[in-house]
Amino acid sequence: MRPALPGFRLTLGIVLxxxxxIVLLPLxxxxxxxxxxxxxxxxxxxxxxxxxxxxxxSFGAALVAALINAVLGLMxxxxxxxxxxxxxxxxxxxxxxxxxxxxxxAGIALTAIYSPKGMLGGPLAELxxxxxxxxxxxxxxxxxxxxxxxxxTVQPVLEGLDPSLSEAAQVLGASRLQTxxxxxxxxxxxxxxxxxxxxxxxxxxxxxxxxxxxxxxxYRTEVASLLIITKLEQYDYEGATALAAVMLLVSFAILxxxxxxxxxxxRGLT
Amino acid sequence: MSHAQAPKGALAKLLIGASLAFVALFLVLPxxxxxxxxxxxxxxxxxxxxxxxETWSAVKLTLLTAAISVPLNxxxxxxxxxxxxxxxxxxxxxxxxxxxxxxxxxPVIAGLVFVLLFGSGGWxxxxxxxxxxxxxxxxxxxxxxxxxxxxxxxxxxxxxxxEAQGSDxxxxxxxxxxxxxxxxxxxxLPKIRWGVAYxxxxxxxxxxxxFGAVSVVSGHIRGETNTMPLHIEILYGEYNFVGAFAxxxxxxxxxxxxxxxxxxxxxxxxxxxxxxxxxxxxxxxxGQRALLGGAP
Numbered sequence: 001m002r003p004a005l006p007g008f009r010l011t012l013g014i015v016l017x018x019x020x021x022i023v024l025l026p027l028x029x030x031x032x033x034x035x036x037x038x039x040x041x042x043x044x045x046x047x048x049x050x051x052x053x054x055x056x057x058s059f060g061a062a063l064v065a066a067l068i069n070a071v072l073g074l075m076x077x078x079x080x081x082x083x084x085x086x087x088x089x090x091x092x093x094x095x096x097x098x099x100x101x102x103x104x105x106a107g108i109a110l111t112a113i114y115s116p117k118g119m120l121g122g123p124l125a126e127l128x129x130x131x132x133x134x135x136x137x138x139x140x141x142x143x144x145x146x147x148x149x150x151x152x153t154v155q156p157v158l159e160g161l162d163p164s165l166s167e168a169a170q171v172l173g174a175s176r177l178q179t180x181x182x183x184x185x186x187x188x189x190x191x192x193x194x195x196x197x198x199x200x201x202x203x204x205x206x207x208x209x210x211x212x213x214x215x216x217x218x219y220r221t222e223v224a225s226l227l228i229i230t231k232l233e234q235y236d237y238e239g240a241t242a243l244a245a246v247m248l249l250v251s252f253a254i255l256x257x258x259x260x261x262x263x264x265x266x267r268g269l270t
Numbered sequence: 271m272s273h274a275q276a277p278k279g280a281l282a283k284l285l286i287g288a289s290l291a292f293v294a295l296f297l298v299l300p301x302x303x304x305x306x307x308x309x310x311x312x313x314x315x316x317x318x319x320x321x322x323x324e325t326w327s328a329v330k331l332t333l334l335t336a337a338i339s340v341p342l343n344x345x346x347x348x349x350x351x352x353x354x355x356x357x358x359x360x361x362x363x364x365x366x367x368x369x370x371x372x373x374x375x376x377p378v379i380a381g382l383v384f385v386l387l388f389g390s391g392g393w394x395x396x397x398x399x400x401x402x403x404x405x406x407x408x409x410x411x412x413x414x415x416x417x418x419x420x421x422x423x424x425x426x427x428x429x430x431x432x433e434a435q436g437s438d439x440x441x442x443x444x445x446x447x448x449x450x451x452x453x454x455x456x457x458x459l460p461k462i463r464w465g466v467a468y469x470x471x472x473x474x475x476x477x478x479x480x481f482g483a484v485s486v487v488s489g490h491i492r493g494e495t496n497t498m499p500l501h502i503e504i505l506y507g508e509y510n511f512v513g514a515f516a517x518x519x520x521x522x523x524x525x526x527x528x529x530x531x532x533x534x535x536x537x538x539x540x541x542x543x544x545x546x547x548x549x550x551x552x553x554x555x556x557g558q559r560a561l562l563g564g565a566p
Binding site (some may be wrong): 008012014025063091096110120241 | 503
């Protein structure tokens, strides 16, 4: 029999205590305060026109950005794994930049680039597309924040993909497009979906990178996380709690749903 | 990696071109713009902006915050990784889910929960004000909120490393009569050091750059509870763009250093996995030799 390693009680004690203090207790406070409001109290806050618009914007922009990230992330992962070209390692390292760069820095930099006087914002505005201080700008910020999630989940799967699989498909007469859509893409789908969900969940609650570029106009470019802050600044803790509780529940539901879907997909493959 | 190839065909060139264009526009351009904007009025204006007293107090608070929250999460992370990789127990997967929770909580909500706990009307508010302790709109709140958002990072990294390495060497050391502490410091610690380093690098970057959570709890008191990202927001709001981008340039340098260190640790780990010097197996052999009291 293998010897039992020491330290079970000690580490269990430390982990339970620390997790309870830092994570469980604070989240329980949110749950309890939301419970005090009751369903009707929460509904009164959440069904307000301004709140609905903010939710719609947060989820809509995060969804569009996550879809863009799924396509671009798949492409970047493919290029990084399948091709050898000068600068590949540098690009591979740069993909993590949105993880490492503080969101406030990303926010002011993107705003400066895409404002009507900015390097890209100026020419785009002349073409009739205003990016900064619109929903397009919010989506741009969320694409920036979310890109590493898809690349970093797809990349290892693509690296581990057996090349003989696509060779076999081509020997059997499949065209390159058929091989990609029938053989490679299905194998990458669970990982792409995970990356998509992570980018979506991150985008829904994002604040730092969005708050500068969004313009923050109530009903139009005000995201849900900003509305929570606005309520807090007015000392409307009930309103903030209700908005946060619903946002948190929806984020958990997204992650849970995609986890289940992903399990089914990967089971279908094996 | 054997199926990687030199790009051939129009499609490959198109894909590489599109990727390069995306990386240039979305990643390199913002990075470059920070420095261009910081030096827009010359080096004199740049250093003047950095020499500002409030900037310095923001730098100090940022360093203090990371210096407290990162070590706390390292101790917790190593304990959690040990617990989750070495034992099976009831509720293990639930515990793992709870540990991951802060990843899926919006930064703004991460700040809000502490306001509900310690702020006026919160569970601990009357006890804290009786003891004259201020957490919300004060430095402790900034540190606690930062600890929350970086909570799972070290645990996740170290858990991955410990699970990949298994417990054979630990079990061998145990049969050879090592105490728990000897086992940990001489066998396990050398094996997981790069995993810990990786977690520290990533959580330090997040701790120093956190904005949303800290923004909710700090109260934005200049010279007192402003971290660097919050100070950037204030300067930017005052149309002091050189000042904002000057402070941002420091955080951007931190991000670049973080990426370089991260690549270096990944390279070390990959080399160790291929079995060159510093390989896990050899490390633990060293550990066991030291344990037995012999010189290497």
